[in-house]
Amino acid sequence: MTRAANDWVKIALLICAVFGLVSGIALYLAGQADLATLLWTVGVVPVLIALLVEILRSLSRGDVGLDIVAALSMTAALVFGETLAAAVVAVMYSGGTFLEIFAQGRARREMHDLLARVPRTATRHKNGSLEDIPLEDIEPGDLLLIRKGDTVAVDGTVASDIAFVDTSALTGESLPARLARGAPALSGSTNAGDPFELTATHRASESTYAGIMRLVEEAQRSKAPMARLADRWSLGFLVVTVAIAFAAWWFTGDPIRAVAVLVIATPCPLILAVPVALVAGLSRAAHFGVLIKGSGVLEKMARIRTLILDKTGTLTDGRPRIVEIQTSGDIGENDMLCLAAALDQTSTHPVAQAIVAAAKARDLSLPVPSQVIETPGEGLSGQIDGRNVIVGGESFVTHQVGATVPSDLSRTAGSVVVAVAVNGVMAGHLVMADPLREGIAAMLANLRRIGVGRILLATGDRVAVAEQVTKDLGLDAIRADLTPEQKVLLVLTERKNGPVMMVGDGVNDAPALAAADVGVAMGARGAAASAEAADVVLLIDRVDRLALGMDIAGRSRGIALQSVVAGIGLSVIGMIAAALGYLTPVQGALIQEVIDVAVILNALRALRITPLAT
Missing domain, CATH: 3.40.50.1000 (HAD superfamily/HAD-like)
Incomplete structure (x- = not known):
C-alpha cells in the first residue's frame, strides 16, 4: 500500500470511530440501547482490525509498541460488553494516528515548491535547430546549449571558446571557474556567464549528478531508524498495565475490573500528547522558516x-563580495569603485556583477560606458566620462598599462583581486572574497x-x-x-x-x-x-x-515528556482505583478523557515557544 493510500485508510478509520461513538450516544439517549451498542461496535471493529494488522507487522520486525495496550483494552471491552468504553478508546487511538498523518503531510506539501526546480530537460542542437529533450534522451556526442543560469545536465566538454560555471554546489568553491574549449564540465554545475555549447560525454544516468544521487539513496538506506518517543515507553507501560489488570481479576474474580484497568490504561497521553507537542513544535519552527x-x-x-x-x-x-578596496594615487575609494562598476555594467561575469552590486549599495551613480572591449575571462576596457578605464585580472591590467603588481597587495586565501587602471595608470585593487x-x-x-x-x-x-x-x-x-x-x-x-x-x-x-x-x-x-x-x-x-529550530525541537520534546510523565502518572493512579473497584470501564474512559485534555493542553504550549536569539 502506498503512503497516500495508507493515510486515507487512517483518516477513514477516524471518521468511522467518531461516527460510531457520536451516533451511538445519540441513540442511547433516545432510548435505543441495542442500536447504540451495535453502532459502537461497528465503529470499533474496523479500528481494531487495522490495529491488529499493524501489531502483527510490528512484531514481525521485532518491535513492541503501545498499539498492544490499545488493542487489549478495545478487545476486552467488546468481549465483556463494555462497548461504549471500547468506542471511546477507538476514537482516542485513531485520533492520535491522524495527528501524525497531519504533521507528515504538511511537511510533504511544503516541499513541493522546492523540488519543482529540479532540471528535467536539456536543449540540444539538431539539424540546424534547437529542441528541448528529456534528460534520459541525451546521448554521448550530442551538442547541447547551456543558457545563462542553466544547470549542466550531463558531463561533457566545452564546445565554445570559453565558459564560466559555478561549481559551488559540487565542489564548495564559491568563485566561478573559467573553462576553455575542450575543458570538462560536470553535471550539476551552473552556467554563471554567457550561453555556451557543451558536447555530452556521458548519458544523464552515468554523469556526476546521477552518481551523487545514487550516493544519497545508499546513505538513506543505511541510516539507522530511530523509534518514536512514545514507543520507547511502551514495553514498561505494557508490563505494568497487564500486571495490574491480571491482579485485579485474579484477586477479585471480576473481569470487569480488569476491563476498567485496561480502558483507563489506554496510553492516550502517549498516543496524543506526544504528537500534539511535536506537531506544535513543527508549526512553531515553520513560523521561523x-x-x-x-x-x-x-x-x-x-x-x-x-x-x-x-x-x-x-x-x-556563497557569492563573492568586495571585502577591501586598495587605492593608489589621488583617486578615492568611491571614485575607483564607481569607474570599475560603470564599466562592469556591460559584463555578465559574476565578479563584475558583484562589483556593480557593491557600487549600487553605496548609492553611487553609474555613468554609461562607451567603446567597451571585453576580453573573455580576462577583463574589460572602455571610455567613461572621457577617461580610459581598464578593469580585470592583475596580469591583464598590468600588461595593458605596463605596471607591476605591488608587493604589499593583500592576498588572503580564497580571495580574488580585481585591478583597476585609469588613463594608463594603476588606480588600485578590489579584493573579492566569500566572507562569513x-x-x-x-x-x-x-x-x-x-x-x-x-x-x-x-x-x-x-x-x-x-x-x-x-x-x-x-x-x-x-x-x-x-x-x-x-x-x-x-x-x-x-x-x-x-x-x-x-x-x-x-x-x-x-x-x-x-x-x-x-x-x-x-x-x-x-x-x-x-x-x-x-x-x-x-x-x-x-x-x-x-539554532532557533534546534531550540524549538528540544523544548517541544521536553514539553512532550512532561505531558507523558504527568499523563502516565495519573493513568497509573486511575488503574489502581479501577483495580480496587472504584471505577467502572465507562467511568475509566471518561477519566482518561479528562487526563487526555489536560496533557493535550500542556502539549499545546509548544505553539508559544519563544526560541533563543529572537
Whole structure:
C-alpha cells in the first residue's frame, strides 16, 4: 500500500470511530440501547482490525509498541460488553494516528515548491535547430546549449571558446571557474556567464549528478531508524498495565475490573500528547522558516550532540563580495569603485556583477560606458566620462598599462583581486572574497548552549581557504578537500560518538545529508538535491535559523515528556482505583478523557515557544 493510500485508510478509520461513538450516544439517549451498542461496535471493529494488522507487522520486525495496550483494552471491552468504553478508546487511538498523518503531510506539501526546480530537460542542437529533450534522451556526442543560469545536465566538454560555471554546489568553491574549449564540465554545475555549447560525454544516468544521487539513496538506506518517543515507553507501560489488570481479576474474580484497568490504561497521553507537542513544535519552527519533515525528525534534532557544517553557501554567503578596496594615487575609494562598476555594467561575469552590486549599495551613480572591449575571462576596457578605464585580472591590467603588481597587495586565501587602471595608470585593487555570513559566531555559541558539544567544518574547498574563513570561530575540527564520498565517511565516523547533524546546500552535500541522523539543507538558494535528501530545510536564507529550530525541537520534546510523565502518572493512579473497584470501564474512559485534555493542553504550549536569539 502506498503512503497516500495508507493515510486515507487512517483518516477513514477516524471518521468511522467518531461516527460510531457520536451516533451511538445519540441513540442511547433516545432510548435505543441495542442500536447504540451495535453502532459502537461497528465503529470499533474496523479500528481494531487495522490495529491488529499493524501489531502483527510490528512484531514481525521485532518491535513492541503501545498499539498492544490499545488493542487489549478495545478487545476486552467488546468481549465483556463494555462497548461504549471500547468506542471511546477507538476514537482516542485513531485520533492520535491522524495527528501524525497531519504533521507528515504538511511537511510533504511544503516541499513541493522546492523540488519543482529540479532540471528535467536539456536543449540540444539538431539539424540546424534547437529542441528541448528529456534528460534520459541525451546521448554521448550530442551538442547541447547551456543558457545563462542553466544547470549542466550531463558531463561533457566545452564546445565554445570559453565558459564560466559555478561549481559551488559540487565542489564548495564559491568563485566561478573559467573553462576553455575542450575543458570538462560536470553535471550539476551552473552556467554563471554567457550561453555556451557543451558536447555530452556521458548519458544523464552515468554523469556526476546521477552518481551523487545514487550516493544519497545508499546513505538513506543505511541510516539507522530511530523509534518514536512514545514507543520507547511502551514495553514498561505494557508490563505494568497487564500486571495490574491480571491482579485485579485474579484477586477479585471480576473481569470487569480488569476491563476498567485496561480502558483507563489506554496510553492516550502517549498516543496524543506526544504528537500534539511535536506537531506544535513543527508549526512553531515553520513560523521561523525552519521546515522539519515530520515529528520523528524533530525528536532527533533534540538529541543532536555533533554538528558538521559545509562552508560555501552555509557558513559563507556563497557569492563573492568586495571585502577591501586598495587605492593608489589621488583617486578615492568611491571614485575607483564607481569607474570599475560603470564599466562592469556591460559584463555578465559574476565578479563584475558583484562589483556593480557593491557600487549600487553605496548609492553611487553609474555613468554609461562607451567603446567597451571585453576580453573573455580576462577583463574589460572602455571610455567613461572621457577617461580610459581598464578593469580585470592583475596580469591583464598590468600588461595593458605596463605596471607591476605591488608587493604589499593583500592576498588572503580564497580571495580574488580585481585591478583597476585609469588613463594608463594603476588606480588600485578590489579584493573579492566569500566572507562569513553575519551572526555565525553568535549562532555557534547558541548551539553550544543548547547542548551541541562538537562542531566541525566539512568542505570540498581548499584547506587554506577553509582555515582562513573559519579561523576565529573556535571549531573543533576542519576537514577540507573532501569529495561527496569522504563527507559521508566523516558523518558515519562521527555518528559513533552520538547523533550527528549535517548542514549543507550543494549537490555534493546531499549524500552526507542523507547519511546523517539529521540533514539540514539551505533551501532558499541551495540545490534541490540537497533539499530532497535533507530532513530539515531552512526556507529563509539565514543559517542562524538553525539554532532557533534546534531550540524549538528540544523544548517541544521536553514539553512532550512532561505531558507523558504527568499523563502516565495519573493513568497509573486511575488503574489502581479501577483495580480496587472504584471505577467502572465507562467511568475509566471518561477519566482518561479528562487526563487526555489536560496533557493535550500542556502539549499545546509548544505553539508559544519563544526560541533563543529572537
